[in-house]
Amino acid sequence: MQTPTGSEEPTSTGRVKSFVSNMGPSWVAGAIAAGPATMGSLITAGGAFGYELFWIVVLSAVAGAFAQYLAMRLGLLTERGIVGVVTDQLGDTWAWLLVLDVVVAAGAAQLLIMKTVAGVSATVTGIDSRLWGVVWAGVLAAGLATRGYRFLEVAAKVLVGGVVVAFVASLFVVPIDPTAAVGGLVPSLPSGSALVAAGILGGAVHITLITMHSYTMRARGWTVADSDLATFDVVASMLVAFGTYSVAIYLVTASVLTSGDLSTVEAAQALGPLAGPFAKSLFLVGLLGAAVSTLGANTIVPPFLLADKLGWETSVEDDRYRGLLVVAALLSAPGAFIGGPVLSQLALVLAIGTVGTPFAIAVVLYLLNSSAVPESNSPLANLAGLALLLVSGTLAANFVREQVAAGIGPLSGAILIFAVVLGLGTVGMFGKFIRREGAPA
Template sequence: MSTSGQSGGVAHYFSRLGPTWLAGAIAAGPATMASVLVAGASFGYALLWVVIISALFGALAQYLSTRLALATGEGIVQTVENRYGSIWAWILVIDVVLAAGLAQLVIMKTLADVSALMSGFDARLWGVFWAIVLAVGLAGGGYRVAELGAKVIVSAVVLAFVASLFVVPIDLSTAATGLVPSIPAGVSGALIAAGVLGGAVHITIITMQTYTVRARGWDDSDRSLARFDIFASMIVAFGLFSLATFLVAAGALHGTVDAAGLDAIAAAAALEPIAGTYAQWLFLIGLLGAAVSTLGGNTIVPPFLVADKLGWDTDVSDRRYRTLLAATALLSAGGAFIEGSFFQLLVLVLAFGLVGTPFAIAIVVLLVNDRSVVDETPGFALNVGAVALFSVTTVLAGSFVQDEIASGLDPLTLFVVAFAVAMSIATVALLGSQFVSKLSQKETPAESQL
């Protein structure tokens, strides 16, 4: 039951925040941190425009998803199945499971490798340890455990990077040139741009929002609280985090490190002006915290959608859901056995997720404009923003795929291309079917008069 009418002012609002903080915890994770750091180190301020629109578009995507959840009281898979049928619901589930599953493995690799760097113990042992901790914590407390951890860790990470802005020299006049949209060449500019945007506009957090809003028990009377939650989480917390990290990287790392081979140790140099010899430890602790909070949020996403599709409850009171959640957490231990540098893999995993995101955006936009699903559709300005969100996401995802093809057709590239083709066909088919349906609905009244 909604409690939005209770008094308490700002303190009361903050006590009730949650759904978008969990999304923000995933957005402000190690993958975004790596993408933004690589962007600043590689191109200076050139990709500032992507960093800014990532927070704005991220907030817009979460707001559209929240409106859908408030209006229906359902998870997105159930809504898609009710309106479009089981096949479209399964396509959405598969899209999310692939994007979130790959992210889960790479983020676990990050957590395990960072733990190994800090302790000296084998990363594979850390992977198994963290997977067990994750399984026990989430299966025991579910969403509430992830939400609480997200609020604490994301807030701490944001403060650390914002503080560094006061001591790292920032060239404001040069930074202003980065507000002009362009994708620089070299060091896979399209990949990095897609990774930066993919940190905030990602199918994982867009779809997850409908379930976490429902878990909070919000309804349509909580819309003002939801807007506050989104503003505080995506614009203020995530926006400050990504902007501060980018500006610090551009000011401290550009031209001083090998951006193509940037790793965690080299990236830690960005914090030397405020931490001195402790910069490496400070950076690793921040990276560790971001990875923990992101894993907590990301782990619950595939079980949410799969359970919803199978008709199970999406909380730990349902033993089937609890088992699925624990199994997802335990399987993530496999990420610790992946070879390669986690820093570069983190950028790739966000870009890959962005490829599957236009399909989710199209679904959400169609549903919130469908009067058979919602009582109140978005206004003109909000729909213009939604079209811009879909368009920019599609263009950057397409640029990334083209960049991958140009780099050579290895097995990973073939998988990315196949995934992109499949999701593009699905998106076009969905939009086309709804366009035809709208036309037939308009023609029916005229035909009945003949």
Template sequence: MWGVAWAVTLAVGLAGGGYRLAEWGAKLLVSLVVLAFVASLIVVPVDVGNAAAGLVPTVPGGASGALLVAGVLGGAVHVTLVTMQTYTVDAHGWTWRDERIALLDVSTSMLAAFGIFSLAVYLVAASVLHTPDVNAASLTATTAAQALGPLAGPYAKWLFLLGLWGAAVSTLGGNTVAPPFLVADALDWGTDTADGRYRALLAATALVSALGAFVGGAFFPLLVLVLAFGLIGTPFAIAVVLYLLNDGGLVDATPHPAANAGGVALIAVTSVAAWSSISGNLAGRWTTPLGLFVLAFAAVLAVATLGLVVEHARA
């Protein structure tokens, strides 16, 4: 019931152009949760030695390990971030002369704000949730809320719940905007609610999100699986950006070879991680509707990515 109600609210809010208030509310709630996690670092028992050892990456074996890697990458290198960042730069009117400003913008948002938040979450979760008294396999949202216990005490569950609501508004709201925005831009429609076609497409996309409420399974495993599934589209999005950046007819200066090499490496890493996680977790279920959908989706994007490579080689 909550999922369906939220989908309708999202459709009305986005298509009606009344998202600004909810957006600021989400920012406030999420900011409070971020501050709570950072403040929790003062009181939770963080093992500095183990934290430092964690700088050396290790991947758990099996399909579950690949799924976790794909989930982390899916949340950090998401299609929405890659594509909408380019539109943000365009909306600002930035050019190569504004490269330093764009670099500062990305650095402060992704490295500073998002980086500090992620580090705080990982350290608090590792210190509180991964102990001999906690079974990680049966971790629930309620159990995870206890990570805020040292700071919020008996109000930890409510604070965590408010954080989930805020995350739903900010994350699902942003992800809902991205597909209609890309389609509208490709069809040369308006990309704001003044265009009725874009408004209808935006509302329809928001209503489709209600189907997620009917997907069975535990909360956290489903969250990781969805993030990993989103990673399937990331290689194609990066390939499109690289293709456009290396088109001399579109840009004044093409990227440095090192930047292109980094982009190609990112395509390779995300492709392998996405396929390893999805194939491992759908083993034996490829003939199911979900398996067929994932396989078809991945095949279409793979062909599209190869098409861009061939087109660039010809040029």
């Protein structure tokens, strides 16, 4: 942040305190990342493979922070929402493709997140989960319609902070094997672990997190002058808070659970007889906080992109945008009525989001090396971005191949079409970049 004219340069301690008090946008992304889908993948990995996938848990926090850094940089350099920039640089077709990508990924996730929120609320209170679905949808609609982004940001910081504290506290009541945990930092993929590893990484590097960041920074009025604050925000939320959240859950489940076939609620209940009632309570409290924060943060993503594409303001001062928020919130209520095992459903939704993520990464990399920004990406940032694209693309391809191998039905067929369209879009993005770079100045 800029130092006011005539004032003394702040000390390092004062600068950090200022950053801590002003951070926020990346915590909204962190609220989505630290959600029940990621938790489900961590529980499955820890219960089924013990400490062997600890390395992918650590890698996911680093990769997630870097993806948010790229999105942050694009938002600061353009000072616009990503859809508007895509429209100017690539055209309407590409912009609508990005909007469709986000609406499908975030919309599918919203229903399962509500199912988790309602299920945990029912477990804690004994009241029917379907009633909780209606109640939470109403609370969400009222909060977002009246307070908008600021309401969400404050809630995200409080809830994510509380969730991290709850799961870190659980480390002190569950026996951890430090030697085995350190051994898990050596990269390996035991048989049958590829999909769950993809789920862990996909929870941190996701299309909703990447595309929403330019809008949350606009809501705060951040510009290039706030680059240091924005970077601190990303590191604190994604690398530190989300990383701690992931590590704590993974170590707890890897140390105690012996099955990866448990839902998030079942995992919490299993901790009671295995590690004591306090461990169960901490896990349930953490799960509820994570689910509620994710529900709110995920709700605003489709309205952000739709409003930007339609030329509306992305704040509650615009009644049209306010209406989008209310509709998105209320449409989450049916999630509480979905039957079936939530863990496998969450994994599927996370994987669907993973299919849409490579296209979003390609869009960001294209824009960061275009006339949309006054300063192009460094070669090192581009190289790291391409590595991130390769990893996410490989995970998406493996998921689609697995779906097709199991037989093409209505769901797998829809996933295949979604993947093909976005895959062609990603390849087309690179084709446009090569043609642009090869064109005479």
